[in-house]
Amino acid sequence: MDIYMVGGAVRDALLGLPVQDHDWVVVGATPEELSAQGYLPVGKDFPVFLHPETREEYALARTERKTARGYRGFEIHAAPDVTLEEDLARRDLTINSIAVRARPERANGPFDINKETLIDPHGGQDDLSARVLRHVTSAFREDPVRILRVARFAARFADFTVAPETMALMRDMVSEGEADALVAERVWQELARGLMEGTPSRMFEVLRECGALKKLLAEVDKLWGVPQRVEYHPEVDTGIHLMMVLDMSARLQASLPVRFACLCHDLGKGTTPADVLPRHIGHEERSARLLKGVCERLRVPTDCRELAEVVAREHGNIHRSGEFGAPALVRLLERCDAFRKPQRFAAALLACECDARGRLGLQDSLYPQRHRLTQALQAAQAVATEPVAQAAQAAGLSGLKIGEVIYTARVAAVQAWLVTGPA
Incomplete structure (x- = not known):
């Protein structure tokens, strides 16, 4: 032996x-x-x-x-x-x-x-020296998971290239329907591992080059060729922007739920009606709707799905939150369920920072919205809701009316914080 x-x-x-x-x-x-x-x-x-x-x-x-x-x-x-x-x-x-x-x-x-x-x-040592990802034999084509593995290795070893003959073989496998036979669990497993590598953009670039991305994540594949909004460098299309966002999430050492949220936050831009390009009006709602289908198809874990839903729906509002007064800030916190799930809200803010900094010339910029919203949440959390609710009940209020009283108290606390000046 x-x-x-x-x-x-x-x-x-x-x-x-x-x-x-x-x-x-x-x-x-x-x-x-x-x-x-x-x-x-x-x-x-x-x-x-x-x-x-x-x-x-x-x-x-x-x-x-x-x-x-x-x-x-x-x-x-x-x-x-x-x-x-x-x-x-x-x-x-x-x-x-x-x-x-x-x-x-x-x-x-x-x-x-x-x-x-x-x-x-x-010849593996030679390919290590040459920084090449090359299949061993033609038996490679018998296992479609290997398409995902090559893409994942490209994300791990960003200075490696895929050998032309290997890329050609992968294209053949996709055209022959092998990628269609992949089961959800294996697709998600490899995608999740690729997202957690040092340069996750490389995974999606390789999948797109061989045609597998269109089969596995058509919603993401459609983002290439879609112009960015005017104020966000329209000369760079949304697919390239997404790759920059993913690499920023790796640079900031984000968790898997955050990286998945980054992947899916702009899905709606791939279906933006021509008459609203490049403003992308309503893309947040479209993104949330498309995200639901992706999560069901790939059986995405709950923590990843829930965070991605918040980011897809609210990232535009989070970006614009520097303009919000106290009432709008509290409403945003409530929509994000920040009072019950502050850690998830913190993750959503990190995903939005990745989105904002994943743009040409902004990679090293600050994202003040993250700090401002964190402080706004802390100010609102300082309200002791139980005494407020008890006082409302003593005044004969119930149900939604009590919620309105708590909302008003939180708005007052955030307003006081705004007046004294955010740190």
Whole structure:
């Protein structure tokens, strides 16, 4: 039985990056032999085991044969006669198909990268040096998830380019309908991971170039070619602006819900009627409506969906809030549900800052609306609503009337804050 470190761990070590996850492959063993040594089986689709001490995953070397459309349509063959070279040949990219043998005394711990002993049958080291994302074999076309993975790696390694032959293969896969077979859970999983990379714009640029973005997120794909509003550099279209917003969200180290909100906040501009271009009147309502369809289709988690709804609906008002008086500020806070969910409101403000600074010449500018609205919320929160409500009840008020009294008290508090001067 031979054990090898493969995949991302070897790639990242060669790039001088921290190694986060280990990917072990076992050659020349059976499931029974691993179980007898204390390894715990966990794989459903193919034999994967947990090491009895480290709990790291060890997979038996395997080959795959396409049997149906989609990423689940595979027949797995894992047996002692499967070689390491056969296992490496089924992997997606050459930079992920490099292996190093684990020394017997250190097979389960740190490993040494000795370039002279690397097993690299597909030229992964050369592609690392050339900064190229290249598929290993034509078997790449059998798994449509690999289109998303290439795009995600482009977002992680922003200075890498996709090899022309790989891009051509991805285009063929899209035109042949392979992207249509992707299930919502896998699409969201890869999109979410790509959004959290250092240059998320690269993911969407690659998906758009191969045609997959139109299949998976047509609402986003339609933003290219749509002019920005006059006051927001109309010479830059909305798709390019969106890419700048996403990269700003990464620069500001935003959470996944914030980055998803940035992705979807302007969807309505892709359906702006010609007679209101480039003013985009009413695009917030259209964005919220289109967002609902995206979230249902991709089964987006609740926290991402709810924040994106607030940002899509209210980002224009948040941008203009510097002009608002106390009544309008309190109404905005109420629409954003800021009193019940202040942390979500803070996230919405960050998404709006990403939007405002994701523009030519404004990347290093300040976004005073974020600080001003945070202070306005604090002023309104200082109102003790329970005594106000009790006094209203004692005066014979109930239901909505009590809410109006609380609103009035909050407006008064925000007005006093405005008079004394925001810090």
